[in-house]
Amino acid sequence: MAGKVPAAPKEQATSDPEVRIDDWREFAPLDLPPILVAALDNFREHGYHGTSVRDVARQAEVSLPMIYYRYGNKQGLLVALLEGAMGEVLRRTRLADAEAEGRVLDRFAKVVECIVLHMTHRAATAALDAEMRYLEPENRKKYAALRKEVEQLLLETVDEGVAQGLFEVDRAPDTTRALLGMCQAVSGWYHTDGSLTPEDIADRYVAIALRTVGARVRPAPRSRAK
Amino acid sequence: MAGKVPAAPKEQATSDPEVRIDDWREFAPLDLPPILVAALDNFREHGYHGTSVRDVARQAEVSLPMIYYRYGNKQGLLVALLEGAMGEVLRRTRLADAEAEGRVLDRFAKVVECIVLHMTHRAATAALDAEMRYLEPENRKKYAALRKEVEQLLLETVDEGVAQGLFEVDRAPDTTRALLGMCQAVSGWYHTDGSLTPEDIADRYVAIALRTVGARVRPAPRSRAK
DNA sequence: ATCAGTCTAACGAACGCTAAGTAAGCCGGA
DNA sequence: TCCGGCTTACTTAGCGTTCGTTAGACTGAT
Known part of the structure; x- marks a missing residue:
């Protein structure tokens, strides 16, 4: 039932094997092959089931079987996009976390900032x-x-923060889920031509998130000059 | 392109003209006509475009044209479900808000509680x-x-709370959106057979939300005995 | 005689996917 | 230097199925 890619040609599931990330705050324009750009546009506007492979082919200006040649089946398009995106944010988040060098308040703030930056950029x-x-x-x-x-x-x-007495939280797992929920929602309403930059939004959400975990002190100001 | 219901027969868009609500904390089992139950199940599992009208008819054990007779077209099913649900939560939320009789902290807490109860029940x-x-x-x-x-x-x-110096919030509209985002997310992971009751979850989210708006004091304990 | 409610049957269009073929490049051996 | 075979990239044409929707006939109560 599941389609199998016969030869798994040049371009893999993810847009590139892996895009190098130097600075987790730096977002180069997303560089996707035309087929995935078209798939992304269509999935976003009409959803997965509302999109036909023919629509994608037409917009990408390739023949229909070309898509099957490269991605195996319709599902392959979604997998490529989803895993590419989640892989990127995971790598970024790890960098952000590491940058705080164990200072809990910083860790939390940077991870939230990183996630919100992803939701906008x-x-x-x-x-x-x-x-x-x-x-x-x-x-x-x-x-x-x-x-x-x-x-x-x-x-x-969050757990660390609670353990060190910096945060005041009833249930860390619930709170964490709530935080992720509110960050995720950003991707729904953000659009590029608004007045707020991704950095603005990230700042505000870090402040909101700090309150949500009952942080008693603010983290050291960011070294981002821009 | 938009289908029009030729005669708009017995059952209207919403499941019933309006279901009476006495207590905003009381949730009777959702009473939907079989067609809408089937549509709800299918939309939830496969999404709108992933659901065929035939699937709905089969599960509801009615003939295919029956659905068109009652709801005009596929879109009519979605409209009925969506407007029914949002109408209900709106009416409940107004009741919750009114019950606080103007005490800001209470208003906020009850509205959040009401919304989260909706997301679970x-x-x-x-x-x-x-x-x-x-x-x-x-x-x-x-x-x-x-x-x-x-x-x-x-x-x-939230605005009122800030005006009265009870809340500490950077930007009320952003914070409000964030709060709604995190409440909405609950409907995604909650399921009935979990260990937490809707009331448990609502309590926790009220606590989280209060922190998020930087409430300095807790609201009076609820009069809910149950 | 009417009419709301329900059915069977089917329309044309679109769907996901694939078989089969072709043109162009690469490669090691003679 | 050329050749035969292999691989990669891409095409035309169409398979069988399902889609949303509707025409039109039937039925039982008023």
Whole structure:
């Protein structure tokens, strides 16, 4: 039932094997092959099931079988987009976390900032997260695992903060989920031509998140000059 | 393009003209006609575009044209479910708000509690909110207006709280949106057989929300005995 | 005689996917 | 230097199925 890619040609599931990230705050324009750009546009506007492979082919200006040649089947398009995006945010989040060098308040603030930056700079792919439920079980499991890693990372910082008496939180797992929920929602309403930059929004959400965990002190001001 | 219901027979868009609500904390089992139950199940599991009218007919054990007779077209099913649900939560939220008789902290706490209770007791319909984007422009506008009313109500209480020096919030509209985002997310993970009751979850989220708006004092304990 | 409620049957269009073929490049051996 | 075979990239044409929707006939109560 699941389509199998006969030869798995040049371009893999993810847009590139892996895009190098030097600075987790720096977002180069998303560089996706035309087919995935078209798929992203269509999935975002009409959803997975509302999009036909023919629509994607037409917009990408390739023949219909070309898509099957490269991605195996329709599901392959979604997998490529979803895993690409979640992989990127996970790598970024780890960098952000590491940068804080163990200072808990900083860790928390940077991880939240990083996540919100992703939800804005990468709003298109981030919004696709809702289409996760259309992944076939196997693909979904892999995606959910990536996602869980991000959640786990945030939860750790909350737990640490509570343990050190810096945060005041009733139930860390619930609070963490609530935080992720509110961050995720950003990708739904953010659009580029608004007056707020991603950095503005990230700042505000860090402040909101700090309150949510009952942080008693603010973290050291960011060294971002820009 | 928009289907029109030729005669608009017995059962209207909403499950019933309006279900009477006495206590906003009391949730009778959702009483939907079989067709809408089937539509709800399918929309929830496969999404709007992933659901065929035939699937709905089969599960509801009615003939295919029966659905067109009662709801005009596929879109009519979504409209009925969405407007029914949002109408209910709006009416409940107003009751909750009124019950606080102007005490700001109480207003805020009760409105949040009410919204979270909706996200759990009515998780199935609440989760359908994401399918809003598949509404045709006209239907969408109507739905968005209802939704906005709920947001407005919450925003008012936040504004009031800030004005009275009870809350500490950077930007009330952003914070309100963040709060709604985190409440909405509940409908995604809540399921009935979990260990937490809707009331438990609502309590926790009220606590989280109070922190998020930097409330200095807790509201008077609820008079709910149960 | 009317009419709301319900059915069977089917319309045309679109769907996901694939078989089969082709043109162009690469490669090691003669 | 050329050749035969293999691989990669991409096409045309169409398979079988399902889609949303409707025409039109029937039925039982008023």
